[in-house]
Structures are given as structure tokens and as C-alpha cells.
Amino acid sequence: MKRLAATAAFAWLMTTGAAIAGPPVPTPKEVLGHDMGEDRYVASYSETTIYWKRLAEVSDRIKLVDIGPTVEKRRQLMAIVSSPENLAMLDKYKDISERLGRAEGLTDAQARALAAEGKAVIWVDGGIHASETLTHSAIIQQVYDLVNSDDAEAKRIRDNVIMLFAANNPDGQELVANWYMRIKDPAKREAGFESLPKLYHAYVGHDNNRDFYMAEMPETQNISRVLFRDWRPQIVLNQHQTGPAGTVVFIPPFRDPFNFNFDPLVMTSLEEVGAAMQSRLLADGKRGGTSRDGAHYDTWYNGNLRSISYFHNAIGILTETIGKPVPIDIELVPERQLPGNNQPAPIAPQKWHIGQSLEYSMTINRAVLSYAASNREKLLFNIYRMGANSIARGSTDNWTMTPTRIAEMHAASAATGAKPVATRTRGSSSIDPRFYDAVMKNPANRDARAYVIDPGQRDYPTAIRFLNALIKLGVDVDRASAPFTANGKSWPAGTYFVRTAQAYRPHILDMFEPQDYPENFEYPGGPPIPPADATGYTPAFQMGVGFERVLDPLEVPSERISTLLSPTPGRIVGDGKAGYLVGHGANNSFILSNRLLKAGQSVSWLSQPVAVAGAAAEPGALWIPASPVATRIVEAAATELGLNVERAAAAPIGERDAMKRPRIALVDLYGGLMPTGWMRWIFDQHEFPFTIVYPQQLDAGKLRRDFDVVILPHAAFQPQSARASGDGMFRGRGDDKQPKPEEIPAEYRAWLGSVTPEKTVPALKAFVEDGGSLIAMGGSAQALALAMDLPVEDAVAETVDGKTARPPRSKFYVPGALVEASVDRNSPFAYGMPEKVDLFFDDSPVWKLKPGATGVEVPVRFAGVPKLKSGWAHGLERMGGAAAIVEVDRGKGRIVLIGPEVALRAQTHGAFKLLFNAIYLGAGHGRR
Known part of the structure; x- marks a missing residue:
């Protein structure tokens, strides 16, 4: 084996390839016994690696690299495909791609020379969501195609492009495939993966594609190192399933809103590649591709694999293709039958096989790679251009336009009595141009040139974790070699700071600054248009990191840090x-x-x-x-x-x-809850002991014998109405989605069942009355408050025609934003907290106390009209005075209701203590 230079210590070449005159390239069926795209077949990760290794034994067009371990200690392989000549000089081309992606110390002329000499680098993946099994087959077939084919286009691609193929979620792929294929008779295999017993990632399931600005999971770290440290590819092709109803595949470009931090060139380049994909589909007679408003995907959120690419100057491609292992029907959606810019070639309703979806994937793959081959130099130069732009913007005074700035311009104009002049563009008007400079060139509105991390802050080790999140995503951190002054303050030697004059400046700004999400309604006064994910998520705020924005040049002798930091030793x-x-x-x-x-x-x-x-x-x-x-x-x-x-x-x-060591029961459901999975990760990282329990064990009662604390994460307890409606607040799996006991192996049958008012709630009441502590979070807290008739009620609900319910979204809507709450620091529930904390609020429950309520404590509440710290919130005044956390005494024990997310995706470090304190108080009962 030949080791690659400049990679992590565990990365290594699996093979150096074979001679050109080797045996013929075997098909997947010749090695695995199945055609890719075969009905009722799912390829495992083991099969992927078996096949790729077989190709590497017989072909000099492929090399395999181990990029690191998974959660379950498998090795995550990356297949590098290119011409033999390119593979022989792999280190050279990796260095060129990395230098152009970093952009430091290069002139335009030098960058153009490197672009002329280099090869386009394209990342192609599959299976990050392991139940999306089309993508497992796709990367096997795509690698075979590019290794085997000798048509002119394939040769041109191999000559000009270095392709990095990877399975994103090896553990999940193995679980899903083995579960599906355990049924020996193909005719009896289920349509999808409804009976899968647990999350298809050991901790986080579907949320592994929400982990990319924190990179908590080992697989995310492996991928991020390849993308943003080692190789810095120009295009990231991220393949998913399933497409919007009435279509076959969603492809770029995307709908608005457009994140204001990244370079606009990345979006225009995305439009180019998207057009090439759609044109190639149509040229091949493949109808049913949709883009833009044809689906809910946008380019705002930073946490997805493809979307984080934009903040790193790469072209992130998302594909969402229909299909299941069994044949399905393309639905008739009449509105989809009218051609338009979103969908130029509608497809008629028809029976559809997974093999047809694979053909679409192959066409799309060729379209992207052919575009890269034809535009090799442009792609390489443009990633340099965007990086150089970022370095320049971080080196001079710069201003970022946001919706808030636009509102300020209109307000400044209105204050003079001037009337705006309507334009022909809907929803816009012109005002005196002097207000542009008045707002946009205001020195106080400048973008930061650096962020200084306060070494004396309350939780400095968490600030180091934040810096490590930046480093894992390719950002360089500096450590001062001598004392310095910034913002009129003195900072000691050893202080960490982050300069924005880096190629990845868009990502740096997005990690430190509030997201200013534009108000987005279907029409004035109408319902809001939901975002694809969170609207406000600023990690520095979620983690409670103390930092200073430095607007002027920061000239400090310093050491560049690009490897992970250990906590600064305490005194x-x-x-x-x-x-x-x-x-x-x-x-x-x-x-x-x-x-x-x-x-x-x-x-x-x-x-x-x-x-x-x-x-x-x-x-x-x-x-x-x-x-x-x-x-x-x-x-x-x-x-x-x-x-x-x-x-x-x-x-x-x-x-x-x-205090005493807590005996924690953490509730999960059959199929797995992502909030439970993230909680397991948080507990493992902080060394809390815990036991996973399922509804049958809860229903059996006598919980106090074994546990001090029972935790009901969000979605563990769902009202029947929410299960029936699929309400997003109560994400989870109801009884109707669970298999019959005889349909699954005996080892999983004890996991079946749901938390119910009829059986589970009485057992939980007995647990609390006997001295136990019950902690309910998010939607589970709302359901529990109703089921146990606690002395609280929904603080934002309104009564209309005698019915009390949350107001419609046209009146109140907070779709994933950071909202500031006030903390009672004398309450043991809030020990160690600052006076204010930024809580992640996603239409979360909040409460007011019923008249005459006793034995109730409110350690955290939204005082006055809460302050929106990051994202979008409509009707926030309705939360004024609402309780975010409520503790209710019952019998010998207590019930703790936590409304907003304090353990979301292992990102809300600034709020972790609210949960941790509740656990310890439950275990030791605290001081009454």
C-alpha cells in the first residue's frame, strides 16, 4: 500500500492499481450477483467495498482511499477515479486543487497557470440517508461506468476530471440493506423501510445531513476533511431520494431565499450546472425533472452537505430522485402537468421501477462530469476567484446587504417625508440614492475583520469546542503570540482569534453573525412560506460563546492553527x-x-x-x-x-x-427517535450514565426501583391528533407505522409500542409521586402537560368560537430561530447560566401558569417581548412573559417541562446546563 501525503494519519491507499493489460472490468452482477437497479434488491456497504476493491484489483483507473472510521468502527472508503496518468500524479493535482481553493498567496496570473495545469475535482456521494437506497446502487454503477467505459465522453472525463466517490453513511447502509435483504423471498420484501427497528445512523439518523457546520459525527468529520482541507473539490454532487410528487427528480437551481454571506459566483455557477443537467435529461428523453419552486429546497441553511459547500466556494448539487425497491406509481398532480420554468417537461402518471431512476442518476452523473471536463479551467479558476474575493473582503471595509439594511433605508427615507416611487418590479420601490451610503456605508455596519474569543468567559472549554468546529470545516484560527489591543481592550498572549480574510470567509460570518432571514409570505397578510430548515442557527450564539467583533485591521503576531485544539489547561x-x-x-x-x-x-x-x-x-x-x-x-x-x-x-x-450519580431512563420508540439519538451522543460526550427504555417497560411500572430520572425527548409522547396529522412539532412514529411482532426478529419486539395516556401516563405519575423526576421536552412536554393536567397552559394559544388553540401561522410563526430568554440564576435549575440565554425555538411549546398554581418554579422565561437573536419570527410579541422551562412538584417528586430545544443536534451547548442541572436535581432531589 502506498500512503497519501498531507492527509490524516489513518488515510491510506488500498491499492496502486493494475497494469493496463489486466483482465476485463467485471460488472456489478458478475461480482455481487445482482444488477444495480434490480427490483427488490438493496446494496450493502460491504458489497460496495467488495465491488470497488475488485475494480481496483483489475483496473488502473481507480484507487481506493480510507478516509477514516465510522461510529461503528467501519472504515469509510473513497474511490478515486480518473485516467491512469492522473492517478499517477494524484498528489500533484490534489495540491493544485487545495492551493486554488485556499487562494492565499496567489496572483490571478498564477491561479490561471495552476488552473491550466490542474484537473477538475468532483465529489460524488450517496446514501447519507441510508433508506434512500437508489443512491447505494448509483455510486456502484457510476464508478463502474467511469472505470469501464471507453466512449469519447468517458475518456474526456477521465482525462480532465478527478472523481471522488464515497458512501456517506456506511453503518446505516449496512443496517438498511441487511434488514431489507433478510427476507429471502424477494416477493415478500417490503416496499420501503417502514419496519426498520432503529435509526439508520447509530446516533442521529436523518440528521446526519444537519451536522455539517458542527461536524460532531465521525463520518461528517471524514467528509469535511476531504472537502475542505485535503482536496477542496469544485463541485459536490450530493445524491438523495425521493423526488417531489408528480415528478421524477429535483435538480438545481433552487428557490429563494439566497444566503447573503456566500459569493454570488457560486450561485451563477450552480445555475450553469443545473441547466446542463436538465438539458442532458431532455436530450436523453428523460422527462419529469423539476427545479426552483418545484420543491421546498433553498440555499439558506449551512448544515447540509451540499449547502455547506456554498459557504466554501464550491458548487453544491442536490438531486432528489423518486423510486423504491418495489415498483411505484408516479402520482397525478394536475398542477405538475403544465410546462414552465420550474418543470419544462412534465411526465405522465405511470408505473415506475427503481431501474428507471438509476438511469436518471447515470444521466445526471454524466451531465455533471461532462460539464466539469469541458469547463475544467474555469471551475479551478473560479474557486480561486471566490476565495480571493473573500480574502479581499476580509482585508478591507466591507458591508453585507440584508433585509434589515433595506428596512433601514426605507425608514430613513420615510423620516424625511419623501414618498417612494413604485417600480415595475412587484414589491419594490425606489428612494433617494443618498440613503444607500447613509445606511450601507455607516462605519458601525461594517463586516468584522476578525473575531476575538474572550479567554476569560464563563465556559471557555465550550468556546474551544466552537473553534474546533471551525477548524474541522477548514477555517484557520490564529493564536496571539503577544499581548495586543482590540476594540479598546487588552488581550493576553494566547488569545484565539479568527481573521475573516480567508477563502472560507462566508462560512466564518455564518458561524458568528445572526442570520437575517427575509420575511416570506405567500401574500401580504397570508400564510408564511416554510423554510427548508432553520432560519436562524448562529452556532456562536447557540453555544454561548463570548467573542468580540473587530471592525478595524488586526495586526497581531500570531500562530496559525489548523489542527484540532485541546482545552486550555485550567489553573x-x-x-x-x-x-x-x-x-x-x-x-x-x-x-x-x-x-x-x-x-x-x-x-x-x-x-x-x-x-x-x-x-x-x-x-x-x-x-x-x-x-x-x-x-x-x-x-x-x-x-x-x-x-x-x-x-x-x-x-x-x-x-x-x-449530588448522587443519576440513574437515567432515556425514552426511545421502535424505529428510533432522532432527539433520543442526539441525547445519547450528548450524554456519551459528557459521560452521563443512562439506559434506553421503550414504552412497554414504562407501561410495566415500578420505574422508581431502577431510575431516578425519566426523560421524554421531543416526539417521544405524541397526542393521537398529532400522529394522525403528521404535525411537525410531534415528529415520530405512531402505532400505525410499527410492524406486527411476528414480522420482526424476537430481539426487537420489546421495543414496540407508544407512550400513551391510557397506560404510560399512570405509570409515570406513580414514578413521580414516589420521588422520581420526569423531564419532558418539546412536543412531549406539551402532550404531558395536558395528559397530567399540570397547572400550565399554552402561553400563545387563543380562543376563537369557544375553541382554544395556537393561532394560525399568519399570526404566529417561529420556524427555527434563536430567541433570547431570561434566566433566574438563583434557581438550581439555572446554576452556571448567564442572565440571558439564546434558545432555539421551532414553534416550541411555552406556558403561562394557571390561576392559583402552586408548587411551580419558572427558572427560564421570555421576559417582555423576546428579542430575536437570529432568524425569522412572526408574532413574537405573543411570547412575552411566557415560561420556557417549568418545574412542577408532584408528590415526592417533580416534573420538568422544557419547551424550546436545549439539546438540538448537539449544537445548543449554551443551554445544556438547563438539562444537566435538571438531571442532577432529579437524581439527588436537591434542596427544597
């Missing part, structure tokens, strides 16, 4: 022998607590404010009596976890609450 101060004080502000303090309690050591929370290692006094500090074991754990944690520690000469005076 250990004092020489006392009685024990240790540790602050409650860092999430990593819960890792320390979990380690100590696992080792049988004592941990208490101090209810009175205490200063720790020179920090400001706050309630909730940890007191850890000295012992040889505690000393070893605490002092190691100071270095490993970045926690400041004070050695105390005596135990602190005042009340304190002894």
Missing part, C-alpha cells in the same frame, strides 16, 4: 487540604462530576455564591472533599477539561446539596 490555585472548589459555568464540570460520582466520591452544590479561583462569586459551585481518588480525578480534569480549580483550606460554610 489550580491555593494550597488548602480540605477539598476542591470548581465553578458551575463550564459544561465540562458535569464530566468531572460524573467521573467523581462513578468513582464513589462526594460532590455537592453550594447554594450561596462562592468565588472560585478568582472568578466572580456565583451560586452552584462544586464542593469536592479531598481524598486520594478525588485529588487524582480533579487535578487531571483541570488539565484535560480546562477547569479552574481552587484548593480550599476548609469546607465552605452554608447550605449545600449533595
Whole structure:
């Protein structure tokens, strides 16, 4: 095996290829026994690797590279396909692509020379959503086509393009294929994957394609390293299933809104490739392709594999193709039958086989690769051009136009009494051009040239996690080599900062700045047009990171950081022998607590404010009596976890609450809940012990014997009306979607069932009354409040014609945005929190207390009219004064309702303590 240079230590070449005069290239059927696109067949990841390795044994047009481990410790392979001559000089072409993508230190002339010498680099993937099985077959067949074919187009592609093929989700692909193919009689195999027992990614299922600005999962990290560090391809072809009803495939371009951060050249290039794809489909007689408003996909959100490409100056292509392993019918959607720009060639209703979908995938693949071959130099130069533009914008005063700036211009004009002049373009009017400079050239509105990370912030280790998220996505971080001044403040040597004069400036801005999503209604006063995903998600806000925007040039001697950071070691101060004080502000303090309690050591929370290692006094500090074991754990944690520690000469005076190791029951359903999966990931990262429980175990009762805390994540408990309607707030699987017990292996039958008012709620009531703590989140909290008749009611509901319900979306709509909430820092539920926290709100439940409510605590609420921090919110004034978290005493125990998302996709680090505190208070009951 020959090792690749400049890759991660574990990346290696599986083969160096065979001689040209080797044996003929075998078809997939000759190796695997199945044709790709065969009805009632699903290709596993094992089969993918078997076939690719077989090709690599007999052909010099393919090399395999191991790009890293998966969650389940499989090896994730990437097949590199090109001409033998290109593969022989792979390191050279990778270096050219990386240099042009980075764009630093190059002139235009040098970039053009490199573009003329280099090869286009195109990423082609499949299977990120493992139930989308067409894409498993597609990448097998596409690799075969490009390795085997000797037509003129294939030769031109291999000569001019280096293709990187990868299966995005090996573990999920293996699970789905093995589950489907376990039925030996093909005629008895199900239409889809309705009976799959668990998520098709060990933790996050479908949300693995929402992980790309945080890169928490190993597979995301592998892919991101290839895309944004090692290779920096110019096009990313991300293949999905299924297409919109009444069509065959969705292809770019996309509908608005357009994210304001990325370079416009990436969107015009996307239009070019999309046109080439549609034209190729039509030239091949393949009808039914749709684009733009033909589906809900847009280019706003940064968390998808294809969309994050735009923030890295690459052309991200999404395809969504219909098809299942069994034949289906193309639906008749009459509105789809009229030709237009969204869909130039409608397709008639008809029976459809997965093999036909594969033919579409092959045509699209050839269209993209042929475009790349014909536009090799342009693609290579343009990714440099966009990177150079970003470096230039980050090096000078620059302003970004947003909807807020447009509103400011209109307001400034209206303040003078001037009347706008309507234009022929709907929804627009012209005003005096002087207001452009007044708003857009206002020095206070400039884009940041750098972001300085405050080294003295409450949770510095989480700030380091944020920096690592940037680094994993190709951003370079700087560490000051000497003290410096910025924004009138002095910063010590060792301070981290991020310059925006980088090729990936669009991604940097999107990670630090609020998303200013445009209001988007079907018509004035009408219903809103839903976004494709979150409208506001600023990771720095979600993680509670303290930083300063620096608008002027920042000249600081510094060291460039491009590898992952470890937490800055904490300080250990004092020489006392009685024990240790540790602050409650860092999430990593819960890792320390979990380690100590696992080792049988004592941990208490101090209810009175205490200063720790020179920090400001706050309630909730940890007191850890000295012992040889505690000393070893605490002092190691100071270095490993970045926690400041004070050695105390005596135990602190005042009340304190002894903690005990929590016995956590985390509820899941058959088929798997993504909120549960993300919670498992968060718990694993913070070393919380937990047990997954299913409804049958809950219904059996006697929960208090085994558990202190039961957690109902969002969608674990759904009202029947929500299950029937498919309401997005209550995403999950109802009884009607679960298989019959006799249809699945015995090991999974105990997982069947749902959380119900009839059986489960009485068992949960008994658990609480016997001293247990029940934590319900999101939609489950709303359902539980109703089922248990808790003294709360929906704070935004309105009564019309005697019926109380949430107002229509035309009056109240918050589709995934960050909203500021106020925190009662004296409540143990909020220990370690700042006075304000940015909570992710996605039409989440919020409450007001019923008259006469007693035994209720509200540690977090939306005071006044809440402040929108990032994204889009309509009717936010209805949330004024609403409770975000409610604690209700019942019997010997408590019920905690958490409305907004505090554990969303392992991104909301700034709110984690609200959940962690609730768990520990439930385990140790806290101080009443």
C-alpha cells in the first residue's frame, strides 16, 4: 500500500492499481450477483467495498482511499477515479486543487497557470440517508461506468476530471440493506423501510445531513476533511431520494431565499450546472425533472452537505430522485402537468421501477462530469476567484446587504417625508440614492475583520469546542503570540482569534453573525412560506460563546492553527487540604462530576455564591472533599477539561446539596427517535450514565426501583391528533407505522409500542409521586402537560368560537430561530447560566401558569417581548412573559417541562446546563 501525503494519519491507499493489460472490468452482477437497479434488491456497504476493491484489483483507473472510521468502527472508503496518468500524479493535482481553493498567496496570473495545469475535482456521494437506497446502487454503477467505459465522453472525463466517490453513511447502509435483504423471498420484501427497528445512523439518523457546520459525527468529520482541507473539490454532487410528487427528480437551481454571506459566483455557477443537467435529461428523453419552486429546497441553511459547500466556494448539487425497491406509481398532480420554468417537461402518471431512476442518476452523473471536463479551467479558476474575493473582503471595509439594511433605508427615507416611487418590479420601490451610503456605508455596519474569543468567559472549554468546529470545516484560527489591543481592550498572549480574510470567509460570518432571514409570505397578510430548515442557527450564539467583533485591521503576531485544539489547561490555585472548589459555568464540570460520582466520591452544590479561583462569586459551585481518588480525578480534569480549580483550606460554610450519580431512563420508540439519538451522543460526550427504555417497560411500572430520572425527548409522547396529522412539532412514529411482532426478529419486539395516556401516563405519575423526576421536552412536554393536567397552559394559544388553540401561522410563526430568554440564576435549575440565554425555538411549546398554581418554579422565561437573536419570527410579541422551562412538584417528586430545544443536534451547548442541572436535581432531589 502506498500512503497519501498531507492527509490524516489513518488515510491510506488500498491499492496502486493494475497494469493496463489486466483482465476485463467485471460488472456489478458478475461480482455481487445482482444488477444495480434490480427490483427488490438493496446494496450493502460491504458489497460496495467488495465491488470497488475488485475494480481496483483489475483496473488502473481507480484507487481506493480510507478516509477514516465510522461510529461503528467501519472504515469509510473513497474511490478515486480518473485516467491512469492522473492517478499517477494524484498528489500533484490534489495540491493544485487545495492551493486554488485556499487562494492565499496567489496572483490571478498564477491561479490561471495552476488552473491550466490542474484537473477538475468532483465529489460524488450517496446514501447519507441510508433508506434512500437508489443512491447505494448509483455510486456502484457510476464508478463502474467511469472505470469501464471507453466512449469519447468517458475518456474526456477521465482525462480532465478527478472523481471522488464515497458512501456517506456506511453503518446505516449496512443496517438498511441487511434488514431489507433478510427476507429471502424477494416477493415478500417490503416496499420501503417502514419496519426498520432503529435509526439508520447509530446516533442521529436523518440528521446526519444537519451536522455539517458542527461536524460532531465521525463520518461528517471524514467528509469535511476531504472537502475542505485535503482536496477542496469544485463541485459536490450530493445524491438523495425521493423526488417531489408528480415528478421524477429535483435538480438545481433552487428557490429563494439566497444566503447573503456566500459569493454570488457560486450561485451563477450552480445555475450553469443545473441547466446542463436538465438539458442532458431532455436530450436523453428523460422527462419529469423539476427545479426552483418545484420543491421546498433553498440555499439558506449551512448544515447540509451540499449547502455547506456554498459557504466554501464550491458548487453544491442536490438531486432528489423518486423510486423504491418495489415498483411505484408516479402520482397525478394536475398542477405538475403544465410546462414552465420550474418543470419544462412534465411526465405522465405511470408505473415506475427503481431501474428507471438509476438511469436518471447515470444521466445526471454524466451531465455533471461532462460539464466539469469541458469547463475544467474555469471551475479551478473560479474557486480561486471566490476565495480571493473573500480574502479581499476580509482585508478591507466591507458591508453585507440584508433585509434589515433595506428596512433601514426605507425608514430613513420615510423620516424625511419623501414618498417612494413604485417600480415595475412587484414589491419594490425606489428612494433617494443618498440613503444607500447613509445606511450601507455607516462605519458601525461594517463586516468584522476578525473575531476575538474572550479567554476569560464563563465556559471557555465550550468556546474551544466552537473553534474546533471551525477548524474541522477548514477555517484557520490564529493564536496571539503577544499581548495586543482590540476594540479598546487588552488581550493576553494566547488569545484565539479568527481573521475573516480567508477563502472560507462566508462560512466564518455564518458561524458568528445572526442570520437575517427575509420575511416570506405567500401574500401580504397570508400564510408564511416554510423554510427548508432553520432560519436562524448562529452556532456562536447557540453555544454561548463570548467573542468580540473587530471592525478595524488586526495586526497581531500570531500562530496559525489548523489542527484540532485541546482545552486550555485550567489553573489550580491555593494550597488548602480540605477539598476542591470548581465553578458551575463550564459544561465540562458535569464530566468531572460524573467521573467523581462513578468513582464513589462526594460532590455537592453550594447554594450561596462562592468565588472560585478568582472568578466572580456565583451560586452552584462544586464542593469536592479531598481524598486520594478525588485529588487524582480533579487535578487531571483541570488539565484535560480546562477547569479552574481552587484548593480550599476548609469546607465552605452554608447550605449545600449533595449530588448522587443519576440513574437515567432515556425514552426511545421502535424505529428510533432522532432527539433520543442526539441525547445519547450528548450524554456519551459528557459521560452521563443512562439506559434506553421503550414504552412497554414504562407501561410495566415500578420505574422508581431502577431510575431516578425519566426523560421524554421531543416526539417521544405524541397526542393521537398529532400522529394522525403528521404535525411537525410531534415528529415520530405512531402505532400505525410499527410492524406486527411476528414480522420482526424476537430481539426487537420489546421495543414496540407508544407512550400513551391510557397506560404510560399512570405509570409515570406513580414514578413521580414516589420521588422520581420526569423531564419532558418539546412536543412531549406539551402532550404531558395536558395528559397530567399540570397547572400550565399554552402561553400563545387563543380562543376563537369557544375553541382554544395556537393561532394560525399568519399570526404566529417561529420556524427555527434563536430567541433570547431570561434566566433566574438563583434557581438550581439555572446554576452556571448567564442572565440571558439564546434558545432555539421551532414553534416550541411555552406556558403561562394557571390561576392559583402552586408548587411551580419558572427558572427560564421570555421576559417582555423576546428579542430575536437570529432568524425569522412572526408574532413574537405573543411570547412575552411566557415560561420556557417549568418545574412542577408532584408528590415526592417533580416534573420538568422544557419547551424550546436545549439539546438540538448537539449544537445548543449554551443551554445544556438547563438539562444537566435538571438531571442532577432529579437524581439527588436537591434542596427544597
